[in-house]
Amino acid sequence: MVWITIVLVLSISLNIYLYVKRTLHYKQLEYAHLKLQQIVQDKTDEKLLLYTDNTQIQSLLTQINRLVDYNQMIAADYNRIERSMRKMLSNISHDIKTPLTVILGYTEMIANDESLNRQQLKSLLKIVNSKAEEVIELINKFFELAKLESDDKTIDISKVNINEICRKKVLDYYDILSSRDFEVSILIPEENHYALVNEIEMERVLDNLISNAIKYGADGKMLGLELKADKKHVYIVVSDKGKGINEIHKEHVFDRMYTMDDSRNNLYQGSGLGLTITKTLVEKMGGEILLESMPYERTAFTVKLNKFIG
CATH class of the missing domain: 1.10.287.130 (Signal transduction histidine kinase, dimerisation/phosphotransfer (DHp) domain)
Structure with missing residues (x-):
């Protein structure tokens, strides 16, 4: 129980x-x-x-x-x-x-x-x-x-000699740079560097960046173009010594339609399309674009591309 x-x-x-x-x-x-x-x-x-x-x-x-x-x-x-x-x-x-x-x-x-x-x-x-x-x-x-x-x-990708593209763009802008008394610093190595890109679109990217540097870096009267590479990537650096880009705008300078008085994203009549198109083209080719800016010292856009490894 x-x-x-x-x-x-x-x-x-x-x-x-x-x-x-x-x-x-x-x-x-x-x-x-x-x-x-x-x-x-x-x-x-x-x-x-x-x-x-x-x-x-x-x-x-x-x-x-x-x-x-x-x-x-x-x-x-x-x-x-x-x-x-x-x-x-x-x-x-x-x-x-x-x-x-x-x-x-x-x-x-x-x-x-x-x-x-x-x-x-x-x-x-x-x-x-x-x-x-x-x-x-x-x-x-x-x-x-x-x-x-x-x-x-569609952007077709192939092996492209980046040295030749850089030299060609320098020559294309030589008269403009000379007429505006720009100091030009060109660092293109003798060794050829090849990247997996579209040649036409790559030229357009450099056109945009060089035009941007001439227009918005006019105060510094200097244009720099440097080509370098490591084991996996090719780097193109377009720089100037102009007014630069304020720290608060760096994060948004590539955004579509982002414009402001201190920004450079005004390549096309202030519409804010220029740097957006440049960034989009670079990314479509598997690359990356970076920005660093110290006003009146150095503003540089670096295009990082996938290196052709034969």
């Missing part, structure tokens, strides 16, 4: 324990559900905090928090892209409106001012043509970037 009583008491105790435990787990799960609902509804960056000794619930909470982190990251990226798109539309609208206003003004003058002589007409038409080319250039760059970012444009 005593044994039966003991077994009965143990059985009842066990059932009570299991009931309490199940109830506790239920409350924990209910809390997690309500808290997660609140996080999603209020779009906060909170996490699920729940102290429990149940390993299954701990594992579940860990995975839920990872999912929350991912969702918050996606939301942040979406908001950033949305802001970028709004700014892009604002910049594009402004940059197109300015030359179009000039075009409309001069065409109205040509149409209504009968006193204009042939030379004056020719001069006005030259301005109209120049402004029309600005609009076309901006539109072309905008759609080019859109194609690059949507993967609609």
